[in-house]
Every structure is written in structure tokens, then in C-alpha cells.
Amino acid sequence: MSRILIIEDEQRIASFIGKALRAAGHAAEIAASGEEGLALVESSEFALVILDVGLPGIDGFEVLNRLRATGNNLPVVMLTARGALEDTVRGLDDGADDYIVKPFRVDELLARVRVRLRDASRPAESTTPSVNGIDLDLRTRRATVEGREVELSAREFALAEEFMRHPDQVLSREQLLSRVWGYDYDPGSNVVDVYVRYLRTKLGEQRIETVRGVGYRLVG
Known part of the structure; x- marks a missing residue:
């Protein structure tokens, strides 16, 4: 109960x-x-x-x-x-x-x-995932890159968390839409690409790779 x-x-x-x-x-x-x-x-x-x-x-x-x-x-x-x-x-x-x-x-x-x-x-996952110099604190909703704090919006933070839960794994746009946005969304929308661009600006251009025709991968 x-x-x-x-x-x-x-x-x-x-x-x-x-x-x-x-x-x-x-x-x-x-x-x-x-x-x-x-x-x-x-x-x-x-x-x-x-x-x-x-x-x-x-x-x-x-x-x-x-x-x-x-x-x-x-x-x-x-x-x-x-x-x-x-x-x-x-x-x-x-x-x-x-x-x-x-x-x-x-x-x-x-x-x-x-x-x-x-x-x-479900079993609790780490509340402080860390990958390739990026650290997230899920309790305080803070992000740091190489020890420098960066400001992320709620959606940017959720997208970063999804990438960091699956380092070196290719995630399709459809997977990211479903897991991060979590509700029906126009599959033809470029919202994932837009937010990946935001994250690259804040976390580092080379940290998130584009896998042509498939999706994106966080370099671990």
C-alpha cells in the first residue's frame, strides 16, 4: 500500500x-x-x-x-x-x-x-553521476565541467543525465524524445538537435558525438 x-x-x-x-x-x-x-x-x-x-x-x-x-x-x-x-x-x-x-x-x-x-x-541509481569531466548532482540539480559550475535548464539537465546514464552508447532521437520529454511529441521535431547543441555549448563541443543517421553518443 x-x-x-x-x-x-x-x-x-x-x-x-x-x-x-x-x-x-x-x-x-x-x-x-x-x-x-x-x-x-x-x-x-x-x-x-x-x-x-x-x-x-x-x-x-x-x-x-x-x-x-x-x-x-x-x-x-x-x-x-x-x-x-x-x-x-x-x-x-x-x-x-x-x-x-x-x-x-x-x-x-x-x-x-x-x-x-x-x-x-526501482533500485536507486547514483545521485552524482560523473563522466569524462562532467559531474551532475541530482539532488541539488547542479552541473560542473572540470570543476567549473555550469547553469543548465531543467530540460538540459534531464538530457545530460540521460547521456551520462549511458556513456559511449548511441541514443537515437526517438529514444531521447521518449525518455527526456516523456510525452507525445512530433517525431519530425528538431527539439533534440536543438538541445544537444545547447549542451555542447555548455559541456564541450567534443563530448557529444553525432552518429550520422542514428543519433548521439556521449564520449565516456
Whole structure:
């Protein structure tokens, strides 16, 4: 049984989600504001957070930012009426593990919760991967190259981490889209190439090789 925190100010929706989670064998607790949710995370143990965006006081994006700023990697599924692409991208870039738009199907929500709980239960990998002079600290979200700190956006950091988990392995654009962006994306987009270019500028041009017709490889 997993203990899940629902941060949702609409009582009817929060109650509905709580009942669905309990029926699926989980324990559910509800917070009606971002401040209350953060306080509960600090004082209790949870396996996952379901987080609304439109909250009174601080909104869900700020709640997420505060969690990640403290190095808290608790899985977060954002559940919101904001369905614009820029909101989805913002939530994922800020560190959400998933983003579901209201109205939603309860079976889909439970399926995504299962996936995130399963991912979180896997054996922990190193929180400080180091390859070829590049060091990442996954807890503080800091990156250094030859001892010099470099500033990476959330998406750049996630892409760098994916490369460093697989040094000397060729990763296709499709693999990188799936693993780093994590949601349906136009396969014809050049977003991977753009972000690889960003990383090369910050980590060193020679560290990430292009394998023509296949993808990219981090030189280990």
C-alpha cells in the first residue's frame, strides 16, 4: 500500500480521487492549499503527490518549484484544467513526472500513478553521476565541467543525465524524445538537435558525438 498526497482545493474532485485511490489499495490524504501540502510533505512520508495547479495562495507550479529546490524527488503528477501546451511544458520542465488535464478518466489517472510508483520503486541509481569531466548532482540539480559550475535548464539537465546514464552508447532521437520529454511529441521535431547543441555549448563541443543517421553518443 502506498501513501499518496492529493493537493487539490476543489473538495468534490479531491474526495473523488481519494476514493479511487483507496479502492485501488492506496492510502490517501488531502491538502486544500499549496502551503498545507508542503507542510504535510515535510512532516510525513508519501510515495507520490497528485498536485493541482490552480490552488489558493501559492499555485501548483510554485509548490513544485519549492519541492525540487530542496532536492525532494518525490514523484509528482500534476492534475489541472490548464491544458495549453505551454503549461504542460512548464510543468514537465519544472520537474513534474506527469501532467494530466481535467476532465480526466479515473482509470487513466490510476494507471499513471501505478507507472510512477513502479518507477520510484526501482533500485536507486547514483545521485552524482560523473563522466569524462562532467559531474551532475541530482539532488541539488547542479552541473560542473572540470570543476567549473555550469547553469543548465531543467530540460538540459534531464538530457545530460540521460547521456551520462549511458556513456559511449548511441541514443537515437526517438529514444531521447521518449525518455527526456516523456510525452507525445512530433517525431519530425528538431527539439533534440536543438538541445544537444545547447549542451555542447555548455559541456564541450567534443563530448557529444553525432552518429550520422542514428543519433548521439556521449564520449565516456
